[in-house]
Amino acid sequence: MLKKTAINKATELAAALMEKGTLIAPVKEDAGFNFREISDAKQVDLNFHNTIISPKSAFFPQTEDFVRYQTGKSILEATPVELNIKPAFLFGVRPCDVKSFEIMDIHFSGTGLVDPYWQKRREATTVFGYAFDLDKPAEAEEFYQTLGIGAADPEGSDIFMVKKDNDLLMKAITPRGEKLLTGLNIPSEASADDEKYFDDTVAAGRNFKTRSTCVDARATAKKFEDLFHNTDFWEKMSHACLSCGACTFVCPTCYCFDICDETLFSRGTRRRVWDACMFTDFTLEASGHNPRTKVYQRLRQKVCHKYSYHVRKYGVISCVGCGRCTRYCPVNIDIFSIVEEAVKA
Amino acid sequence: MSSNNPYIPMPVEISKIIDEVDTHDIKTFRFTFLNKEDGENFKYLPGQFAELSIYGKGESPIGIASSPTEPGYVEFTVQRAGTILPGLVTAALHDMDEGGKIGLRGPLGHSWPVEFLEKKNIVVVGGGFAFTTLRSLINYMLHQDNRSRFGDITVIYGARTPGLLLYKDELAGWGKRDDIKTVITVDKGDETWKGRQGFVPAVCKEVAPSPNNTVAVICGPPVMIKFTLPVFFELGFSKENILTSLEMRMKCGIGKCGRCNVGYKYVCSDGPVFSLAQLEELPRDFW
């Protein structure tokens, strides 16, 4: 089913979604765009290229409360924080970020024990994908083409949106999307012309040019395995690295977290907080032993984890080429260049 | 751990505390489950670990020191830790008395492969206070129901000083049995020490049994493991028959938080037990 609405009526659409549940959509802030829970439909702003923080925060928020406890009282009195999850709509996710959800699904709910927080949020959320604007060239940092992701790939979204002049075409991709779109009376039916435009855009998206290099998951994984002991290579790649967490915090596929207890007087909360493998104390054991004390070891861990370990463990590269890590790196380290170098090496 | 949320610990009570060493910084804690069904569901094998959880302090992954053949409780031998940053959980635990209540999440990770060990001779090599899961394994194998499943058992255990040897009573007990050979060594003895002196790798070279149908199970501080693995390899043990347990900083214990990632493995959920053959497939990112 394909429907359409004028872009300047997006506010009405947002309001209609807000009646059905929580709406998470891009909001313009002074540093750039970010996905936020919407309290006023007017906040929704689709004039964005991509957000600073990836939409993973909709399912895996930076802080997640597990348990509330009181110190000095028995553990029996601690109460788990119940997940009170309402239907949610994640609106305006770029195709590369949609892809990241699938990669994260494998880790959080597809293998081993299931992470209940991720899974429940994921189940309750309808994802509205949104094609990149194909009239504008890709930004210098982006390289999703390398990873086989098109600029208008609808896969993974429940509803996929394409901008056509001043209209927003919305197509239901999954049964859930179909059901939602049927129930919404804001968008009107689209014409056959629109259908064609939608399909053409999807097709054009596949050939949309970003930075690109030949990356075969298995071969790249092997390449990085072989490169692991090449300290020269890693030192060369990492001499600018500051070991901050900017790249991992904006990344759509970084999932490392810390579990910490925060107590104020006698009341406290056990919560998980995003952590970064780039931090010095990430692997510091209580004994004082730390297997990754050097900058190059930590950068190597990050890159190899995405391009090698993840492939071997889960079969996919854990990177979607959104370019956020490059864009927000204080010293302009570019993961694409590292991969390119590695493939060449 | 709680049945529907792996991040929520089960409540347990400290039923017994044993002061193990003369420096008083290693104690064995015996826990009993406060909810009966938690205890019944807590099925483990030697080599697995659990997260000890104290609200307000945090969680620590500790190997289970008791054997599943001792039902009704679980034991952990815990050192008061912390050099660069103080270990909050172990300190809080050490300050607790019998009757104290804490949380437990587990059992986590893979055990020593007991089925693989069946019908084989076993040499157990331990160093320092990493002997805990080995004690679990030895007690498991020595149990009357299990002893016949395994071949000859040799235990090589080293500590820095005689006072730092763990489970002294049990060591003495094993020394009296004829179905297990026990070799105890210390780096440096004192005036009362009549046993062996020397580092574990050197002692292994001397007393290790023939590699024929024998598996070496090694656990100790990283530096000991690093030097002991090649000794067994040189003695002719195949890489599949040299087993060890890795340590790595952990948080979640269930392969989600990414902290203990080494190569394509998570030490918590894919390990902590690895054979030398498996280790060699991994990048050297753990020592």
Add this chain to the structure above:
Amino acid sequence: MSFEPKILGIACNWCTYTGADLAGTTRLQYPQNLRVVRVMCSSRINPSFIFRAFQLGADGVLVGGCHPGDCHYNTGNLYARRRLAVTKKILEFSGMEPGRFRVEWISASEGNKFAEVVTEFTKQIKNLGPQTQFKISQ
């Protein structure tokens, strides 16, 4: 009910704390809003103590040390003077009312002064009302 502020006092062992003792033994009356923490020297005060005190709900923080030149360790309070001056500026620029943080030199013999300062400071904090900016809400 009238507002009874919580005031953290951080007092140096050798002068202000002894001064406070003297105020007590000479039975001088002063408000009971001050909770005193003793430190060995005013230069031992980490500025984070002060930030954290405000976060944990202190309505005011009073630091007491020896008069410059009288430090038991010769120069401790001379360092502290500079450091705490910076702390004050930082609090001010972050938007906190400047009156909530105060440093006073009170010697061991100045029981009177201690009582006066505490009385006056408490009055001042009462006028400012509860501190809500830094306080972590539970």
Add this chain to the structure above:
Amino acid sequence: MAISFKQIEDKLKTEAKGLLETGKVSLVLAYGKGYDEKHPMPYVARRPSDADNIVFNEFCTHNMARYMVRYPAGTKMAVAVKAADSRAVIQLIQEEKVKREDLVLLGIPAYGMKNPKTGETIDSKTTCGLYNPVLYDVLLGEEVHGQPVVSPYDVLAQYEAMDKEARFAFWKKELDKCIRCYACRKACPMCYCDPCFIDQNKPKWGEKSPESAGNLMYHLTRFHHLAGRCIDCGECSRACPVNIPLYLFHKKVAKDCEDMFGQAAGMSVEDKPVLVNFRVDDSDKILE
């Protein structure tokens, strides 16, 4: 007179090559190619041939003094320093983190540097506003004169004029954005503590989760730790992925320190940092 970045780049290459060839230094901290022209990266040249990879253009804003403390004490190194960077080096010498005799400072006189992320020209608003390095061994180019001299503290006026409620609201809004990636402290040449106070667990100074309370504690304490040491290079603000104007607070503290103690950070190797120093005749007025 416009700055010839190309000329500086050439001189930087020549100097670096010469120093590495003679073995006077074992490494040169300068700038290298990034993924495009506008995004150069900090670069370490170790061999004479590496010197060819050195670049310099208006986007080379990074403070190379940040990398000095990464190498073992006694490492002989050459460092490319712009005005603020040279002050950072001086400050690190004062703090005995590096020794003057181990360093060859390649001074770069420059103005019109641009923020690679926004393309904005960096001027006294976000940095110390100097054009010429304060300390150098070799000057790559000619000293800049005739450029307007603007006080780096002018930008503060509007914030100082705010009433305290508005200022608190301003900082609360800004600091609440913080995601605790710690890019600010890692980009800062003066932040070298290991472990940083915020990573300590006993005492636990502040919350690790990125919420108001922990953010306020982290940033206020960091501002304090940099009091009298911040050389106003502005790297913290440029590093910040969410654009918190940290430089404003640092400038304010630097200005207050200058007013109170009569000494700006990193201007002379003979100085002592103001907070590990005192004068008997410091006035009690500073506490009022």
